[in-house]
Amino acid sequence: MDELDILKKDWHKEKPEHKKLSTQDIYPMLHKKSSSIVKTLFYISIAELVFWIIISIIPYFTSNSYKKQLDSVYTNDYVFGALTAFSYAIILLFIYLLFKSHKAISVTDNAKKLMESIIKTRKVIKYYVIYNLAMAFISMVLGTYFAIVHNPELSNTIAHFSDKQKLIAFAIVTGFTAVFVFVIWLFYKLLYGLLLKRLNRNYKELKKLEV
Amino acid sequence: MNKELKHNFVELLETHQNIIHKVCRLYTNNYDAHNDLFQEITIQLWKAYPKFRGDAKFSTWMYRVGLNTAITLYRKSKRTIDTQDFEGVAFKISAEAYDDTEEQQLKILYKAVHQLNDIEKALVFLYLEDKNYSEISETMGISEVNARVKMNRIKTKLKTILNP
Incomplete structure (x- = not known):
C-alpha cells in the first residue's frame, strides 16, 4: 500500500493535542491583527510614498534661504515648475498603481495567481524606488553643478583648479552619490529579499512544474 | 447585519475547523506555531467571507484560503520556531x-x-x-x-x- 494511503486513514481524525474550538474561542480571533505579507507590503508601500515625499519637501521647510532660492527659481524658471508638476504626477500615478495592484490581491485566487498578484505589487514598489533613486542621483549631480555655476565664490575656486583637480572633484561627487544610491538599493534588496524569500521560492517551484 | 454575518461565519468555522487544523498540522510542527497559523487563516477567512458566495462549498472555499495563507501570506511570528532542521x-x-x-x-x-x-x-x-x-x-x-x-x-x- 502507498505511504499516503496509510496516512489517509489517520488524516481525518481529530487530534487530541488540538482541542476543538468552541464558537466562544473563535469570536476573539476575528479581532486579532493579521500578520500576512500583504499587510506588511502595504505598510512598506505607504512608508515608501511618505518617505520620498518628505525627503523632497524637508529642505523646503527647514531652510529659509533654500526656500527663497527655490521660490525664485520656480517663479522664474518654467523648466523647474514643469519638473515639479511632473514629479507630483508620477507620485499620483504610483499611488493609483499601488492601489490597483493591492486591490487585485485576492486570497481566494488559486495559489499561483495569488503569488503573481503579490509579485506584481512588489514590482510597482520596486519601480517607484528605482525612479526615486534615479531622481536622487540626477538631482544631486545637477544640484552640485548648479551650485557651482550660481555661486561666484565656488565657481571662482573651481576656476583655479587644474583640469586634473576638476576631474577629481567631479569623480568625488559622482562617487559619493553613487555610493549613497547603492547603499539604499542594497537596503531594499535585503528588505524585500527577507520578506519575499519564501514566496519567491514557492513561486519558482510552481513555475518549475510548467516546463 | 454585520452581527448576523459574523454569527454565521463563526458557526460555519466551528463546524469545519478540522480543515484548518489539518492545514496547520502539515505546515507547522509545534503547538504555538499551529495556533498562530490557525489564527492567521481564521483572519483571512473572515476578511474574505463577505465575498463568499454560496455557489462554492464552504469547505472547498476554506481549502483555498487555508492553503494560500499557509503557502504565501503567512509570516512566521517571532515566537514560533522555524521548522526542524x-x-x-x-x-x-x-x-x-x-x-x-x-x-x-x-x-x-x-x-x-x-x-x-x-x-x-x-x-x-x-x-x-x-x-x-x-x-x-x-x-x-x-x-x-x-x-x-x-x-x-x-x-x-x-x-x-x-x-x-
Whole structure:
C-alpha cells in the first residue's frame, strides 16, 4: 500500500493535542491583527510614498534661504515648475498603481495567481524606488553643478583648479552619490529579499512544474 | 447585519475547523506555531467571507484560503520556531526505524511529509482530502497533467525519505 494511503486513514481524525474550538474561542480571533505579507507590503508601500515625499519637501521647510532660492527659481524658471508638476504626477500615478495592484490581491485566487498578484505589487514598489533613486542621483549631480555655476565664490575656486583637480572633484561627487544610491538599493534588496524569500521560492517551484 | 454575518461565519468555522487544523498540522510542527497559523487563516477567512458566495462549498472555499495563507501570506511570528532542521529529522527517522505498530508508522510518515516543501505539502494535503486532479489543478493554478506528474514525484520522494 502507498505511504499516503496509510496516512489517509489517520488524516481525518481529530487530534487530541488540538482541542476543538468552541464558537466562544473563535469570536476573539476575528479581532486579532493579521500578520500576512500583504499587510506588511502595504505598510512598506505607504512608508515608501511618505518617505520620498518628505525627503523632497524637508529642505523646503527647514531652510529659509533654500526656500527663497527655490521660490525664485520656480517663479522664474518654467523648466523647474514643469519638473515639479511632473514629479507630483508620477507620485499620483504610483499611488493609483499601488492601489490597483493591492486591490487585485485576492486570497481566494488559486495559489499561483495569488503569488503573481503579490509579485506584481512588489514590482510597482520596486519601480517607484528605482525612479526615486534615479531622481536622487540626477538631482544631486545637477544640484552640485548648479551650485557651482550660481555661486561666484565656488565657481571662482573651481576656476583655479587644474583640469586634473576638476576631474577629481567631479569623480568625488559622482562617487559619493553613487555610493549613497547603492547603499539604499542594497537596503531594499535585503528588505524585500527577507520578506519575499519564501514566496519567491514557492513561486519558482510552481513555475518549475510548467516546463 | 454585520452581527448576523459574523454569527454565521463563526458557526460555519466551528463546524469545519478540522480543515484548518489539518492545514496547520502539515505546515507547522509545534503547538504555538499551529495556533498562530490557525489564527492567521481564521483572519483571512473572515476578511474574505463577505465575498463568499454560496455557489462554492464552504469547505472547498476554506481549502483555498487555508492553503494560500499557509503557502504565501503567512509570516512566521517571532515566537514560533522555524521548522526542524532536515538532518535532525532524518537522524530521528533512521534511529526509530520502521516499527510494526501503526502509531509509530504514522509518526514516521508525518515526519517524512514535514520534510516536503510548501508546494508539495499543498498537493499532499489536497490528495489526503480526496480531491481529484481537476480540483488540485484549480486550487494550485497548475495544469491537471502537471499536478498528476508532481503527485507521482512526491510519492517517490516520500519513499526515498523513508528508505534512504
